[in-house]
Amino acid sequence: MVQELVIAIVAAASVGTLYLAAAAKVVKQYERGVVLRLGRLRDDVRGPGFTMVIPGIERLRKVNMQIVTMPVPAQDGITRDNVTVRVDAVIYFKVVDAASAVIQVEDYRFAVSQMAQTSLRSIIGKSDLDDLLSNREKLNQGLELMIDSPAVGWGVQIDRVEIKDVSLPETMKRSMARQAEADRERRARVINADAELQASKKLAEAAAQMSAQPAALQLRLLQTVVAVAAEKNSTLVLPFPVELLRFLERAQQPAQQQLTPPPQSAQPQRPTQPQRHAQPPRPADRPQRPAQAQRPAQTQPRPQQPSAVGPAPMPAPPPPAAVPARPSRPKPLAKH
Incomplete structure (x- = not known):
């Protein structure tokens, strides 16, 4: 009798343990439990923690609430x-x-x-x-x-x-790359054109300022020469500006007008041969015939044109004073 009672207690304890194992559920903090009793949804949703369900009658489904x-x-x-x-x-x-x-x-x-x-x-x-x-x-x-x-x-x-x-x-x-390249090239050209426009305006203002002072252009040229010569890796060909040549021409014109002698005839006069059987000139007629009384004028060399870049030429010496020619003696007539 006692043995049968012990077996019954042990069997009941085993069944209770199995029942508790099947009914006990643990819901985690980030989960919620949905209970279906005989396939029907229970209104209450089980929160996190320990919970119990009826094995075979209720079913618990856990739903993750995390992102x-x-x-x-x-x-x-x-x-x-x-x-x-x-x-x-x-x-x-x-x-x-x-x-x-x-x-x-x-x-x-x-x-x-x-x-x-x-x-x-x-x-x-x-x-x-x-x-x-x-x-x-x-x-x-x-x-x-x-x-x-x-x-x-x-x-x-x-x-x-x-x-x-x-x-x-x-x-x-590839098409998008070509499009981007073309767009960048277009913007680069626009920027260059804008820079040229601004530079041209500034150059026009600088030219207007330099036109009032011609020496400023020469100074700017010398500054450019100094900037280029500092590299020492190229040959410099220095042009002369037209304004400098005009300045030299204007400076030399007054000197030429003061030093240049009056112009003479292009061809020298040949000395006249005394004619035979000619009467000796009279003293009263000498002042009236200067062509026979003077020596042939020497041809003066034409003054050289001053160089555009060299110094002004020295003025030519004045011609020697004319010496009156002696009257030639008439020859005696031949006797026949």
């Missing part, structure tokens, strides 16, 4: 401007209603993943290539709204959606 990071597989699509691209993204979401996540959808993770892929394809077709490359914030917000609308009924909240990478074909990359 889930899920990558969206890369999707191939055609943009609104007919460019083929490949875009991948990442989505951050969490469960806010554990009962809805268990009852309303079979697998909320798979559902959110498929909805993200579909929304990503849709957003690619509605956007231009420039928007995908430069205006991603706006696309991220639009993609988040498209995924969050059906996910609200599943007890899931979409925290953030980010487009990670946009892959372009090689031909499109």
Whole structure:
């Protein structure tokens, strides 16, 4: 009798231990427990800690309430401007209603993943290539709204959606590189043209200032020569400015007018031969015939034109004073 009682107690203890093992549940801090009694949802959602369920009658499903990071597989699509691209993204979401996540959808993770892929394809077709490359914030917000609308009924909240990478074909990359290069070249030409315009205005002002003082141009030329000669790696050919030549010409003209003798006849006069049977000149007629009384004038050399760059030539010496010629004696007539 006692032995049978001991066996019964041991059997009851074993059954109680198995019952407690099956009924005892532990819910973690980041989880919530949804209890289904005979397939029907209980109103109370079990919080974190130790809890008990009726084995065989109640069933406990634990739902993770943490933020889930899920990558969206890369999707191939055609943009609104007919460019083929490949875009991948990442989505951050969490469960806010554990009962809805268990009852309303079979697998909320798979559902959110498929909805993200579909929304990503849709957003690619509605956007231009420039928007995908430069205006991603706006696309991220639009993609988040498209995924969050059906996910609200599943007890899931979409925290953030980010487009990670946009892959372009090689031909499109080369085209964009040429476009960027052409745009940079255009901006460089515009900048150079603007610089030339400003420089021309400054040069015009400088020319207006130098025109008032001709010596300023010569000083500027000398400054340029000094700047070029400092390198000592090139041959310098120094031109003379036209203003300098004009200045020298104007400086030499008054000196020429003062030193140049009056012009004489181009051809020297030949001495006249005394004619035979000519009467000796009378003293009264000598002043009236200067051509016979003077020696032949020597031909004066034509004054040289002053060089453009050399010093002014020395003035020619004055011609010697004319000496009156002696009257020739008449020869006696031949006797016949």
